[in-house]
Amino acid sequence: MAGKTGGIMADDLRIFLRLWAGDRKFGPGKVELLERIGQEGSISAAGRAMGMSYKRAWGLVEEMNAMFATPLVESLRGGPGGGGARLTETGAEAARQFRLLEARLAEAGAAPLAVLAALMSGNMSGGK
Amino acid sequence: MAGKTGGIMADDLRIFLRLWAGDRKFGPGKVELLERIGQEGSISAAGRAMGMSYKRAWGLVEEMNAMFATPLVESLRGGPGGGGARLTETGAEAARQFRLLEARLAEAGAAPLAVLAALMSGNMSGGK
DNA sequence: GGGCGTTATGTTCAGGCAAACATATCACCG
DNA sequence: CGGTGATATGTTTGCCTGAACATAACGCCC
Numbered sequence: 001m002a003g004k005t006g007g008i009m010a011d012d013l014r015i016f017l018r019l020w021a022g023d024r025k026f027g028p029g030k031v032e033l034l035e036r037i038g039q040e041g042s043i044s045a046a047g048r049a050m051g052m053s054y055k056r057a058w059g060l061v062e063e064m065n066a067m068f069a070t071p072l073v074e075s076l077r078g079g080p081g082g083g084g085a086r087l088t089e090t091g092a093e094a095a096r097q098f099r100l101l102e103a104r105l106a107e108a109g110a111a112p113l114a115v116l117a118a119l120m121s122g123n124m125s126g127g128k
Numbered sequence: 129m130a131g132k133t134g135g136i137m138a139d140d141l142r143i144f145l146r147l148w149a150g151d152r153k154f155g156p157g158k159v160e161l162l163e164r165i166g167q168e169g170s171i172s173a174a175g176r177a178m179g180m181s182y183k184r185a186w187g188l189v190e191e192m193n194a195m196f197a198t199p200l201v202e203s204l205r206g207g208p209g210g211g212g213a214r215l216t217e218t219g220a221e222a223a224r225q226f227r228l229l230e231a232r233l234a235e236a237g238a239a240p241l242a243v244l245a246a247l248m249s250g251n252m253s254g255g256k
Numbered sequence: 257g258g259g260c261g262t263t264a265t266g267t268t269c270a271g272g273c274a275a276a277c278a279t280a281t282c283a284c285c286g
Numbered sequence: 287c288g289g290t291g292a293t294a295t296g297t298t299t300g301c302c303t304g305a306a307c308a309t310a311a312c313g314c315c316c
Contacts, residue, residue, distance in 0.1 A: 012149060012150065013147055013148070014148040015146070015147060015148075016144075016145070016147070016148060016155075017143065017144070017145060017233075018144040018146070019141055019142070019144070019244065020141070020143075020144060021140060021141050021248055022140065042261095042262070042263095043262080043263070044261085044262060044263080045262095052305095053304090053305070053306080054263080054264090055264090055265080055304095055305090056305085058264070062264095067248060068247055068248050069247065069248060069251075070247070070250070075262090075263060075264090076262085076263080076312095076313090077262065077264075077311070077313075078261090078262075078311080078312030078313030078314070079312080079313050080313085080315085081261065081314080082260065082261030082263080082312085082313080082314080083261070083262040083263050083312075083313075083314095084261095084262070085262090085263080090247055093243070093247060094244060094247055097243045098240070098244065100240040101237045101240040101241060101244070104233070104237045104239075104240065105145075105232075105233045105236065105237060107236070108233065108235070109232045109233055109236075111232075112225040112228040115221070115225045116147065116222060116225050116226065116229070119196055119218055119225075121197060122197030122198070123197075170291095170292070170293095171292080171293075172291085172292060180274095180275095181274090181276080182292085183275090183276090183294090183295080184275080186293075186294070186295090190294095203292090204282095204292085205283075205292070205293045205294075206281080206283030206284070206291090206292080206293080207282080207284060207292085208283085208284060209284085209291065209292075210282085210284080210290065210291030210292035210293080211282075211283080211284095211292040212292070212293090213292090213293080
């Protein structure tokens, strides 16, 4: 996959896909966090794995939960291991659909993306 | 088309497409600036139309010129009207290809985008 | 019941980035 | 030849975000 910031890659040209709903953003960072929460079962572990503080990770989770009709992450305070978090069905679906969107873009946009990459690298084949 | 910030729109869900080449970014803002420079024939006029200072507009132009193999904007200091700027062939092509990329995404990504919009608005039709 | 790990939240501080302000240069034009 | 409008660039200021630090609540487990 792409670099630490996520995204689709073609040559050294990366595409960033970000969804806006009002002032709320939903992009590759939040999606990766979602996926890691699903794997790790913990917000703090997911945040650590991505090199961010728990506070920041939790803030992102709160934002996501607020921008969707149904929470994407369910969390539990106290309990075995001190607590934990897991993806809801909506959370898993949101991440899945975002990745699908990225995949669709990668295939449908390959041609114009290649032209742009060529314009940047100076290696233009198709001309105008 | 989308609001003042640009992007593709579906319901109140907007898609932002941004290209990264190293630390240089190329997104809807720069593309709109390019297009307006092409129309207005002036960096300052284009910047004014987008509500940004000349300095900022010029800085964006400089970035763009630096990230492509060939400059996207040619500028002239002094002369009739005090000077001006115009798009190079590369500049026009870059803007065109970016818009094409957006269009391809809009059609190819309609389905996952609709699902995400439904998950946000609470109006889910296709179920799980 | 005390320790532990996690969720949950407030507060403070510093760095970065954009806005505002300020100049300098250039070439036409009256 | 001075005024004008646009390019080109430097400097400063203010805000906003993220980082760091701090604390509380909670429920298992030993």
